[in-house]
Amino acid sequence: MPELSSPQTLLPLLIVDDDESVCRTFALVLRRAGYTVDVAQSGEAAVEALGREQFSVVLCDMRMPGIDGVEVLRRARALDPEVALIVITAVDDAATAMAALRAGASEYLTKPIDREVLVGAVARALAEREAAERRTARAIGDAVAARTAALGRDKVMLRERNVSMAQALVRAMEARDPYLRGHSQRMAALASEIAREVGLDADTVDAVDLAARVADVGKIGTRESVLHKPGPLTPDEYDHVQDHVRIGLEILSPLEHLGPVLDYVRDHHEHFDGTGYPRAVERDGISIGGRILSAADAFVALTSRRSYREPLSPTDALRHLRNYVGRLLDPAIFAALTAVVTRQAAPAGGERPRR
Secondary structure (H helix, E strand, O other), rough: OOOHHHHHHHHEEEEOOHHHHHHHHHHHHHHOOOOOEEEEEEEEHHHHHHOOOOOOEEEEEEEOOOOHHHHHHHHHHHHOOEEEEEEEEEEOHHHHHHHHHHHOOOEEEOOOOOOOHHHHHHHHHHHOOOOOOOHHHHHHHOOOHHHHHHHHHHHHHHHHHHHHHHHHHHHHHHHOOOOOOOOHHEEEEHHHHHHHOOOOOOOHHHHHHHHHHHOOOOHHOOOOHHHOOOOOOOHHHHHHHHHHHHHHHHHHHOOHHHHHHHHHHHHOOOOOOOOOOOOOOOHHHHHHHHHHHHHHHHHHHOOOOOOEEOOOOOHHHHHHHHOEEEEEOOOOHHHHHHHHHHEEEOOOOOOOOOO
């Protein structure tokens, strides 16, 4: 969890929810964590509070009678461009996620929310706000910088904020299944190493890393009964799971500045032989990032524990995936995956492993 020097010196937090018990519980948790907290039990009350006082963070429900959460977030951002916005909602569908993203939220929490998750989200949001304020201060101090440089900084800040929100959606999705927690981070670390192994430039490696971290954002729209099903999926359920790629692209579509990242997310379930989805393209028709993510995703899934099986060892996972080279996997990417995994498993300095 990001560390903050002194919560007591910060501007207050504002909790917005039409459920009195939610306001009371969240306020109690955050006050015990050292924060000053105000509450508003309607969108109208929130707008009134925002008009008379400045807040460091706004934690807002999405669906409320009258002025809804999206409008509250928009007005909060209009009044203070640096305010940190956190969505708290019982609704985890793609439309809600896209609305929150476009409104500028940096965290997406689904009810019920654990104390640690709530406090951690506030800490991350405040750390992001402090970083944004430091960037703004530096930009103001650098008055002689060219206007193009200032625009570039704005784009970087926008990208960071939007990417943070996309990652928050992935965390929300993974939190629904203990067997998926951390999957995106492990996949990103492996995919980046594969990209370096095949000799991609630094910008492309960064794009592969980011694509891996947000590739499964569309699963926020996957039904929990399907997401957690321990056995084989029915054809209808499999179609439903496949739809997460489309949903993910819809969520990420406002982030046009991500460039090839969107292509890599689109292609991460394509197969080398053309039997994948959503486009059923093959070989070089699949983006290089998509081919890398497909291999990394498969390896991380096989070496992770699931409700219906124990994890495979790295060696057994590679042996299993070798059967799919030229079908699911690009042979060159599999060779790079094998090199990376073998290198990571080797003892440092050639020493024999200790028992």
